[in-house]
Amino acid sequence: MNENIFREYDIRGVVETDFTPDTVTKIGKALATYLIEKGLNNCVIGFDARLSADYMFDTFSKAMRDLGIDITSIGQCTTPMLYFAQYDLKADASVMITGSHNPSDMNGLKMSTKFASIFGQEIQVLKNIILDNKFYVKPADKAEGTLETISVKEKYLDYMKENITMGDKKIKIVVDGGNGTGGEIAAEIFRHFGMEVVELYTKPDGTFPNHHPDPTVPEYMTDLIAKVQEEKADLGIGYDGDADRIGIVTETGKMLFGDHLMLIFAKEILSRKPGATIIGEVKCSQTMYDGIEELGGKAVMWKAGHSLIKAKMKELKAELGGEVSGHIFFKDRFFGFDDALYASLRLLEIMSSTGSSITELLKDVPKTIMTPEIRLDSDDNKKFEIVRLVTEYFKNAGYKVNDVDGVRVIFDDGFGLLRASNTQPALVQRYEAQSQERLDEIMELIQTKLKEIEDNL
Numbered sequence: 001m002n003e004n005i006f007r008e009y010d011i012r013g014v015v016e017t018d019f020t021p022d023t024v025t026k027i028g029k030a031l032a033t034y035l036i037e038k039g040l041n042n043c044v045i046g047f048d049a050r051l052s053a054d055y056m057f058d059t060f061s062k063a064m065r066d067l068g069i070d071i072t073s074i075g076q077c078t079t080p081m082l083y084f085a086q087y088d089l090k091a092d093a094s095v096m097i098t099g100s101h102n103p104s105d106m107n108g109l110k111m112s113t114k115f116a117s118i119f120g121q122e123i124q125v126l127k128n129i130i131l132d133n134k135f136y137v138k139p140a141d142k143a144e145g146t147l148e149t150i151s152v153k154e155k156y157l158d159y160m161k162e163n164i165t166m167g168d169k170k171i172k173i174v175v176d177g178g179n180g181t182g183g184e185i186a187a188e189i190f191r192h193f194g195m196e197v198v199e200l201y202t203k204p205d206g207t208f209p210n211h212h213p214d215p216t217v218p219e220y221m222t223d224l225i226a227k228v229q230e231e232k233a234d235l236g237i238g239y240d241g242d243a244d245r246i247g248i249v250t251e252t253g254k255m256l257f258g259d260h261l262m263l264i265f266a267k268e269i270l271s272r273k274p275g276a277t278i279i280g281e282v283k284c285s286q287t288m289y290d291g292i293e294e295l296g297g298k299a300v301m302w303k304a305g306h307s308l309i310k311a312k313m314k315e316l317k318a319e320l321g322g323e324v325s326g327h328i329f330f331k332d333r334f335f336g337f338d339d340a341l342y343a344s345l346r347l348l349e350i351m352s353s354t355g356s357s358i359t360e361l362l363k364d365v366p367k368t369i370m371t372p373e374i375r376l377d378s379d380d381n382k383k384f385e386i387v388r389l390v391t392e393y394f395k396n397a398g399y400k401v402n403d404v405d406g407v408r409v410i411f412d413d414g415f416g417l418l419r420a421s422n423t424q425p426a427l428v429q430r431y432e433a434q435s436q437e438r439l440d441e442i443m444e445l446i447q448t449k450l451k452e453i454e455d456n457l
Contacts, residue, residue: 001026004380006127008422009119009307012099012108015052019107021059028063030129031095031111033136034122035069040092040113041145042070046082047097048181048242049204052107056097060109065145068138073149076204078181078243079110080339084159085152086112087335101214101240102424104207116314119307157189163333164345166193167353174236174249176224177202178213182243186341195348198231200224213240215247216325216373218255225253234351235358239340244306245326246340248347250358257372259284261347262322263291264361268350269319269332270295276332279312279321281305282405283373283417283430287366303405305422306338324373324430368414369439374429375421382457383420383427389453390418390446409446413438416446 001023005013011027013019035043045061047053053076061071074085079096086094093113099106111118118126129135138144173195177183183202190197200223201210211220215238228236228249236249248256259280266278270292278297280288281304292299302312309321309329313336321329328343329336350361378386391407402408406419406428414433421428429446433439 001130003127003131004425006123009117009123009305010108010110010423011123011126012102012106012423014105015056015107016105019052019056024056024059025063026130027109027126028060029067029135030126031093032064032067032069033129033134034118034126035093035113036067036136038113041068042072042091043093043095044072044074044082044085044089044091045095045097046074046077046079046085048079048099048206049076049179050099050104050107050206050241053097053206056107060095060097061147065147066138067136067145068142069145071145071147073147074152075149076181077152078185078339078341080244080337080341081152081156083112083335083337083339084156088152088155096242098242100242100423101212101216101245103212117307117310119305119311153185157185157192160189160342160345161192164193164349165353166349167355169352169355170194170196171235171348171351172196172198172231172233173348174198174200174224174227174231174233175202176200176215176221176227176236176238177204178215178220178239178241179203179205179208179210180213180239180241180243182239182341186237186239186243186344189341189345190348193345193348198227198233200227208241215240215245216257218372221247221249221255225249225255229253235347237344240326243340244338246328246343247326248358252359255372256358258322258324258326258328259288260362260365261326261328261343262320263288263365264350264358265320265322265328265330265343265346266292266297267295267361270297273319273332276320277316277318279309279316279318281309281323282402282408282419283324283428284322285368285370285432286415287368291365301402301404304419310336310338368432368434369436370432371430371439371443374431375424375426376429378420378425378427380425383425386427386450386453386457387418387420390450393449393453409442411442414442416442418446418450
């Protein structure tokens with residue numbers, strides 16, 4: 001078994017090599033053991049459109065039922081629909097089988113118990129149950145778990161219809177579903193609210209024939225940008241494979257990342273809830289943090305990762321959280337989990353009620369030059385050590401450093417960030433500055449030191 005599949009906030013790997021029937025069965029039994037030890041006995045499971053979904057579900061759910069866990073399947077769905085189902089059914093646990101924004105040959109498991117994500121050390125507990133062969137042994141007189149299949153789609157959409165109030169302006173939207181599970185349902189709910197919708201790649205297809213399902217990478221957004229401009233649409237909305245991440249294209253064809261989207265939401269929330277706490281992650285623009293403070297909010301910088309943000313939001317009772325990658329978490333008027341469809345509707349609600357374009361909503365934000373996420377392949381066994389050594393260098397050299405998650409080297413006119421990805425064998429970078437020349441200088445400084453340390457390792 002490849003132990004590297006047990007990551008910070010999910011279990012993820014290549015299906016053919018990492019998720020063999022034996023490994024998937026052991027993970028299912030490990031989670032069942034984990035639940036039973038906590039006095040929990042039922043679990044709701046959903047899956048995305050990947051070709052391995054049925055195999056993963058059948059193998060994993062059987063392993064859990066063999067140990068006595070009752071399973072409710074909601075079938076193919078978005079990750080937010082799975083979270084919603086756990087709340088609606090008051091289930092003890094939930095598992096989403098999804099590879100999210102990763103390549104089609106990958107899959108994974110996002111797990112929760114009693115509305116709290118299983119992440120960090122708790123995922124290592126599951127790994128150790130397997131390594132130590134400490135699976136629960138079901139008594140002979142105890143029945144196997146049951147399997148029930150239901151749909152939550154209508155309840156989920158009804159919640160949106162009842163809790164979103166659109167203004168008078170009708171908005172033209174191009175939706176790029178990335179052939180994941182979010183495109184069709186988004187187009188349906190947008191039309192319910194009277195919006196004009198142009199669809200791109202909304203039919204689920206686990207081979208992702210048109211482009212990789214990641215709405216934060218410019219090369220995967222080119223078709224959406226072109227269609228927005230061709231259709232003279234008010235905006236474009238892109239989703240990842242399981243629709244918990246949103247990417248926006250403005251009416252001018254510019255990509256908008258999660259941190260600037262957060263500013264739009266923060267302004268509306270803080271107008272009703274002055275002083276509210278809002279959480280971002282280390283890759284977010286400094287203009288976001290400064291903007292939240294200027295609006296009267298309390299801005300908190302935290303670690304990247306959906307499980308980590310959700311946990312911090314609960315701890316600080318934050319009304320909103322978000323990541324550059326498009327995970328947006330609303331506690332305000334919602335459940336606190338990341339839902340790209342709900343974030344879309346909140347954005348449309350603001351646009352339709354104010355009559356403003358996205359560009360107009362962001363007109364007061366200081367202009368900076370900022371890179372998208374830059375991902376470099378890196379050995380899973382070395383990436384954290386590389387980041388540790390880079391952090392150590394900049395601290396010892398007297399630079400201003402935030403090391404809550406990787407190393408964010410802070411300057412008066414920008415920042416440079418390096419961190420190890422928790423979902424991929426990669427190092428993640430992002431840079432911001434007030435000019436292209438300064439951006440290039442900051443990038444060269446950090447990338448030169450990175451290369452030196454990588455070469456020495």
